Amino acid sequence: MVVFSKNIPSLIKTAQRLGVIPILCLLILLGYGYMHMKDVNPIYYTVTTQKQLSQDYKVAFISDLHFPNTMNEKELQSYCQDISRENLDIVLLGGDIVDERTSLKDMQHTFEILSTIENQYGIYYVYGNHDQALYASQPAFTPEQLQQTIEKNHIHVLCDEKTFINDDIVLIGRDDRSHPRDSLQNIMQGTSSTDFLLVMDHQPVDLEKIINYR
Template structure:
């Protein structure tokens, strides 16, 4: 990871107030926690202050951009230290220090908090570097006696977080399944993917052998404008180059378009909602105009949005990614608090919705919420 990503990854000014509030809380805690760790040392009060103040200020600064590694790691150190404080209080008062006699010294110097922090980080790195298959079974009367194996892959953010070999290994396992349809759900690349990596990932994805082809919908990171590249200030590939590379590798782009597969399935690919924040995008009912709704209708939309509208429009299955199932605590909880479906299978009227956590993650090199996955959907 480029060192600059530790503090940047992406900056969204609308979250600055949140960062300031979190930074104040953690900064104050850090100040008194460091003083507590040093209060039995031989240092003078002034020297203790000289050590404590810069650490608390640094903690505050790290929290200002909550979409950064600096903020996440600072938050985790704070939570681990807070949890260690609670454990120490339990040992000190209800247990009267009868057990775990090593605890006071280990806790005071921050050793217990550091152990908890390392457990979180090591498990998070493990979570980011292991890809699982997740299987769902759909039943319908719309496709007669046939059945279809649909593979859904989203959010690889290729070349930025995860070892590329893991994707290549997953493709080999996917080919063993012999899928009928492959849907790529966006954010396969992002603003830190190089031109070479962009070409490499679509070449690798073209190696998936599917009976009825591979289809692509764009995510919010695939075609971001140059000002969102926080490292270089410009993209390493244009939108035209991206589109051309996808098509050259035999992958069909569906951008608010539909196609019929084998006379049984209508597949709709949505443009990403973030492109239309100011204007609003067309409803899926307009795309499905004059479609035969006796066929099984699948909507692929990078973000898990418009599920109620889609259900009312006769859609049978919606597949999405984007949320990463939170990826790092506490984002899953925040997503769900906002009423967004974050992960798994949901039922909306007569429609099923599947939200994938993605093949990898974004920005942060760890995953402690959700799992890295590709999705197999059996439609019977």
Template sequence: MYVLILSGMALCLAAGLYWMIGKWALLYGIDTKGKRFWMIRLGITVFAGSLCLIWSVAGLVEVHLIVLFAIVEFVAFLIRHIAKNHTKEKRYSVFRRLYHSGIIPILVTCLMMGYGSLNMRQIIRTEYTVTSEKLQSGYEVVLITDTHYGTVQNPDILIQKIEEINALHPDIILLCGDIVEEGTTKESMQEAFRILGSLESTYGTYFVYGNHDRQDYRTAVSRSRTYTDEELVRAIEENDIKILCDQWINIGDDLVLAGREDAARIPGRLSSIELLNGVDQNRFIIVADHQPIEAEENAAEGADLQLSGHTHAGQIFPVGYLTEGFGGLNYGEYQEGGCKVIVSSGATGWGFPIRTQGNCEYVVIHLKER
């Protein structure tokens, strides 16, 4: 299925490239009817389309060029029909020269890629405040998710945040999945948890699995893993990080922290009813789930707060808006029944060293008594 989806995407992109090359040739007055041009056009299309099968930055650039080229074509079509009585005006001739140069899609793509690259190189702090009558005192919870360590972001960027986080003197540190992934080497995996193990808090650091941590997608495409489940668990626990996989734990006098198995591991993941069975409903219940799903089910079982990541806030514009449009929880603060949901954009991105939507972040949640 994974290969079929990628192949379908590559075919769609190839069709768009084939059209774009033809349109660009026409803009520059190149004869598009000859057999030689047809072969060159087809060769470029096949080569460029194949780049997308390896999930490359080149493929991302191609997608932006195609979409922007189509937008420019649409705008040009509107202008030609709406402003046909103003063709001799200076502003019309300026647009016509820009259009025929083909520079607009290239310039906008370069600006977006440049911004996205710079945006990936910084991690900001985002803060939320949650109040509840169940709380007898205040807590500071730090949420770190989706570091995808050793892949698309310079590791030093995360390392530099450790001292900053420790200076906050948090009560709980929560690592909410996809800390490492298929592209992480065994050495980088061990390094990631050694670094995160140096985080300091009152009640410790807790980890829940994401859909990438155990390199499930390497298995799906028949590539060997770089570390085993046992090596991953050992690296986590050796650094005094506690794994919560469909388990819950009491913290202090008035908190419960429940960590869920990732939804990618269904079957095998407990239901909300099974997970929260026996939990003291008088305590403030936090559910940590890598993917922002089943919040209504958690709310029905008494959960007060769900913390998630996974979405990267879309990462590549306008994916996040599409997620929201289809009813998914993409980024920020939501209310699902009696449960507050906070979805982080993650400390880095996935797949590409570029982020054109949202910011890389770690999250501080201030829990306060009402």
């Protein structure tokens, strides 16, 4: 049985005046986000190139874990084990793996666990806008402690730098746009039009510039 009431429009107007509808929408959005935050599924892409490479490469890109807000240590370990089974060549960490709410201990454990991902040519990291805890009034760790922890676990930090992988790939790591950073032109000095360029940027605002650079 469906009951229609002439009072429904007035009830909606009252709810709008009280701000109930925006609050309900926010709660629904947060609930939806929380459910999918715990539902981690890999997405696969195939990238082709006309440039000469000595082999096919399998690359994993991981970003914005904001540990431990989205998972616990046991879950992260399980994900890393799953990723290791992909027989990867390169692992890329795209920033904001930790953030302002991460403790020093959690930050250290996070990179210890991530360093266990099996790969052929290394794990590489670029900074995001939250991982250095620059927005916290009393951060649990300093940017120096973060960098030391990352590098201690044999993860390579690329901060407006490039590195050559297996004489095939030029991997470029941009500092985040929230920090003062070097120009792409300066970073790419020493590369040629025949190089296969792979650019990591937490907020890729210069995507069109990168695409049209060569």
